[in-house]
Amino acid sequence: MSFNLDNIPSQKGKIAIVTGANSGLGKEITIGLAKKEFKVIMACRNQSKAESAKAEVLSKVNSADIEIMLLNLNSLKSVRNFATTFAEKYDSLDLLIENAGIMIPPLAKTEDGFESQMGVNYFSHFLLTNLLYPILNKTEGARIATTSSLAHERGRIDFDNLNAEKSYSKIGAYGQSKLACLLFAYELKRRLEKAGSNVIAVSSHPGVSKTNLFTNIPIDCSIPYGATSTQYLRTHLNMLPYQHCTQP
Numbered sequence: 225m226s227f228n229l230d231n232i233p234s235q236k237g238k239i240a241i242v243t244g245a246n247s248g249l250g251k252e253i254t255i256g257l258a259k260k261e262f263k264v265i266m267a268c269r270n271q272s273k274a275e276s277a278k279a280e281v282l283s284k285v286n287s288a289d290i291e292i293m294l295l296n297l298n299s300l301k302s303v304r305n306f307a308t309t310f311a312e313k314y315d316s317l318d319l320l321i322e323n324a325g326i327m328i329p330p331l332a333k334t335e336d337g338f339e340s341q342m343g344v345n346y347f348s349h350f351l352l353t354n355l356l357y358p359i360l361n362k363t364e365g366a367r368i369a370t371t372s373s374l375a376h377e378r379g380r381i382d383f384d385n386l387n388a389e390k391s392y393s394k395i396g397a398y399g400q401s402k403l404a405c406l407l408f409a410y411e412l413k414r415r416l417e418k419a420g421s422n423v424i425a426v427s428s429h430p431g432v433s434k435t436n437l438f439t440n441i442p443i444d445c446s447i448p449y450g451a452t453s454t455q456y457l458r459t460h461l462n463m464l465p466y467q468h469c470t471q472p
């Protein structure tokens with residue numbers, strides 16, 4: 225059966241968190257989930273950007289059940305605050321989509337002193353997964369979707385220079401962070417299965433789409449991200465451990 229959103233029944237009553245939901249693929253995913261009647265928590269770092277993205281989602285899906293919760297992946301404290309706020313309000317979580325990311329910025333460190341791509345793309349999502357796991361674990365059929373990239377193929381985990389203290393390659397650090405995301409998803413899947421958990425771990429390369437991600441590397445890319453994110457959702461809603469979503 226070919227995949228499209230029409231194949232998915234209503235998911236009313238289910239809750240999804242999408243990190244980086246105000247832009248690019250995260251916003252399109254939010255629209256897709258809202259169409260399927262998920263309650264979507266938009267986990268974003270900037271309130272006003274999140275508000276305007278929410279308004280756009282509502283203009284497309286007027287019945288959308290959307291809530292904004294602030295999450296800045298540049299700060300482990302913010303990750304902890306987000307998880308606490310969520311846990312105070314909800315006792316189930318069906319879908320955690322770890323989508324937010326940055327690509328090839330100039331060298332910078334997170335609030336906690338990590339190289340920014342590794343910190344934002346991987347370490348903060350790792351912590352978020354851990355903090356939300358107790359809620360995921362008590363939700364039947366919950367899943368954790370980690371966003372990798374084809375760039376993982378060029379990545380190498382450089383344990384001697386994890387924090388870019390000796391040298392910094394923007395592309396190398398992006399590849400490293402996306403490889404870390406993918407290895408995490410595989411290891412998480414292995415451990416969940418070994419533990420007999422009902423929680424599913426999946427990951428994807430979402431396809432190449434011209435989004436704000438390319439701010440630091442102007443490329444000409446013609447794939448509309450609405451199309452790509454449908455493929456992206458396929459991985460996140462089907463049971464595929466890892467998928468390249470390159471064909472719209």
Ligand SMILES: NC(=O)c1ccc[n+]([C@@H]2O[C@H](COP(=O)([O-])OP(=O)(O)OC[C@H]3O[C@@H](n4cnc5c(N)ncnc54)[C@H](OP(=O)(O)O)[C@@H]3O)[C@@H](O)[C@H]2O)c1
Pocket residue numbers: 243244245246247248249250267268269270273295296297298322323324325326327344371372373374429430431432433434435436437438
């Ligand atoms: N587009 C592609 O071709 C492509 C290919 C492979 C993989 N990916 C992956 O797909 C994911 C989505 O990327 P995209 O293309 O949709 O890019 P995008 O439009 O730039 O969206 C990235 C999102 O991440 C958020 N974000 C960045 N830093 C954050 C932080 N410190 N805390 C919280 N949120 C933060 C951004 O928020 P702000 O708006 O506030 O900056 C934005 O909402 C990324 O993980 C990326 O690596 C994309």
